[in-house]
Amino acid sequence: MAELVSLQEAVAAVVKDGDSVALEGFTHLIPFAAGHELLRQGRRELELIRMTPDLLYDQMIGVGAARKLVFSYGGNPGVGSLHRFRDAIEHGWPGPLEVEEHSHAGMANRYVAGASKLPFMVMRGYSGTDLVAHTNVRQIACPFTGELLTAVPALNPDVAIVHAQEADRDGNVQLWGIPGVQKEAVLAADRSLVTVERIVERLEPRPGGVVIPGWVIDYVAHAPGGSQPSYALGITERDNDFYREWDVISRDREQFQVWMQAHVLGGEGA
Amino acid sequence: MAELVSLQEAVAAVVKDGDSVALEGFTHLIPFAAGHELLRQGRRELELIRMTPDLLYDQMIGVGAARKLVFSYGGNPGVGSLHRFRDAIEHGWPGPLEVEEHSHAGMANRYVAGASKLPFMVMRGYSGTDLVAHTNVRQIACPFTGELLTAVPALNPDVAIVHAQEADRDGNVQLWGIPGVQKEAVLAADRSLVTVERIVERLEPRPGGVVIPGWVIDYVAHAPGGSQPSYALGITERDNDFYREWDVISRDREQFQVWMQAHVLGGEGA
């Protein structure tokens, strides 16, 4: 049963140095507040897992919190490059970053396998591309037709952190809008934290509502605005201007560090 | 793009003698009206596919429309036996019935494979049971861990027929309440028909609403009350009394035939 605690307590309880951590949210509901708190708490050597690293992982990589990145698309959507991600891979700054990359379909099915507690999932994909030689997939033959398909290994992160619109006092969570792979990430992980825009007396069923019951979640923390500059549909709006500004802020190492110190590391909750 | 036609036209267009036909609906939204129309049109030699044959397939088997039954639970839920199903298997009446049986998890994953156009799906199950020797599953080794799992073959019926609460004039369909495997059945099938309680100008998004776009459906037919004695949540109620009565009606071959003639075969639309 999910415990309702503060963001600081929740992050301290679920993330340790060296953990594999999935902060998910596909463009929508990206858990920035939790990621920032994790940086303020000084977590290091993390294996960061996310389909779309986005600005949040650019920040986490840039301050040197990550040992490894598992991902499928490392861009600033609609804007261009993630400069800290590129700098880490191209120049090893601020330190070496191990990379394990997949396609979106592969990552999604890895989460499905993880949520199903199966060791792998079967799909069509990867074959004939150079990704096969650079990642952890295997060929598998259909036992009925003989067709060769691709097996992707399950993702079962130590920790999953996602953001949602609301939770009730029993820690039942509801999110709506683009649902991404959040349910799968929570079900696949050993430990989980859901940050929410608001705590409500009762979850009212909504169109497109995805409910995650409190008894499969470890912690719920109230973090209004906690997915900004991403957004929580119906409550906050995506700050597209900031996504564009980030292209400038993150281009230069020093400017990035100054910004992070001013806006994240020295910020509230530090 | 789905064509909006009458139930008679739709059934005539999608079902031929000898087809494999999945009329799905897990307790909820069982497409009785379409099944009855199919019987009035005299279809024979069908391969009937359904997780829970329920009263509808008991009727279809009892009149001799089925050559084969693919299923996972052949009972009258909460009441007892399906007598026509039993009579066919135990005594070959009114004719021999080939049986291919699975577990629910197996059937559900067979539909998932079908909807994904993959030849099989992987799961844990079947192993150590006598079902393995009597059905079409295979062992498969995880290429990462070596664990032995079960592969179930895809289900891609010739025809899927499901019932839903509403459709708009473009044939976009919305159902809510228990969703079963209806979406998977429609996506897996070569041809599809959705019968609906009502045609609306615009689908209003609803809590729990499952939308199937008209461009993956072949025909939509207006069939108010079309899932009775099953039900369409929010519109009709499950006729639990009829489920109990069926136990009496269906027990005796002659009584069954008289009832079918009076209520289905000689009924409206004949």
Next chain:
Amino acid sequence: MSAVAPDSGYTTGELQTIVAARSLAGKRSCFIGVGRPSTAALLARIVHNPKLVLVYESGTIGAKPHRVPLSIGDGELAQTADLVVSVPEMFNYWIGPGQVQVAFLGAAQVDRHANLNSTVIGDYDHPRTRLPGAGGAPEIATGCAEVVVIAPHGRRTFVERLDFMTTRGERTTLVITDLGVLEPRDGELTLTTLHPGVTVEQVQEATGWDLRVADQIAVSPQPSERELAALRELVNR
């Protein structure tokens, strides 16, 4: 099964339901089918465990039915559930990975290892009695951490050898009958509890194999007034 137990104000069926309900005290979630298991789980929510999460294989998770549902897909289950999922999601994300703690299962035949038959009596290809089949049972019985079997105690049900092995028994923790309770000891079902007024010999007589009996045998507490009243009120809703 609904005979009145000697010198009591309740039927053996009522006692069986009440004992099954008690087994859900302190549990988080329970997977249930229709009939007695459903009644027992609803009773548990009233008497022992108001937070118990009821899961039906139709896809309703956290259902809170007021009346005992006839089918596992009654409208009230969907209307009162915390979430309603598709059948594939139910088996792949909830049952298979063990998210649901306890399962209540029934069966036509039970063997000494708590393996279950719900497929056929007689030969598979020419059955004497064709039963409904596996349904969700095989994967529920290997997915949930604890399986409770609820069955009437008699030699037709408790058999030396199953006609068909539908469901494996290795996760079964309790077999609750109308005569008592069996529990696995070193992998073999062993009589550990008698219902009031029942003798070891009666249970052995009603079992199709040479039933092991625990050194210490408990006796099920009589139904309390609260339990009986709640059960009767529930079934009359």
Next chain:
Amino acid sequence: MSAVAPDSGYTTGELQTIVAARSLAGKRSCFIGVGRPSTAALLARIVHNPKLVLVYESGTIGAKPHRVPLSIGDGELAQTADLVVSVPEMFNYWIGPGQVQVAFLGAAQVDRHANLNSTVIGDYDHPRTRLPGAGGAPEIATGCAEVVVIAPHGRRTFVERLDFMTTRGERTTLVITDLGVLEPRDGELTLTTLHPGVTVEQVQEATGWDLRVADQIAVSPQPSERELAALRELVNR
């Protein structure tokens, strides 16, 4: 790319977008990413094909955005979609089985077989430029029946040899550039259409291999007033 074409009232980028939009006339559904493909698909809905179903990999099917979205997950996409599905469902039920007819893809490098690189420039382990990576492209390119590649025409993009093969090109039907249109002929991209004012030599010069040229070369029709006005109104929303 946004240079004004000689003797015209439009940029080459505008023309490229308009040609891409025309390719969606008569199509049922199109999978699109951000940027020019998204603009082209929205333009197609305005000018050629109001019923065109737009699918974004974020899970929004049948999105009807008023403005060109910055990201594939902008709120307006979810709010206007016919249905919104999870990412696993998007790839497993919609993209993989070919439910979506056409896909618009971009890339940093394209080879003569329309294979695409969006992973790295240089060596994989020590890249000169680390690109975003595969995203949904590999499975989109093998799932959808028709793939349209939209890319700027130059020797950095149209290369003899990809630095990394991210996405296979066998389903590509059109490559629309700011100079013209290439189509596969016997598995090799062949120049079939020139944009107004562009010469075969210019295109060959901008291509990193010895580009095949069709016997009959068409010329793209000039943007109509309606196309240009609709495009400009769209991007200014």
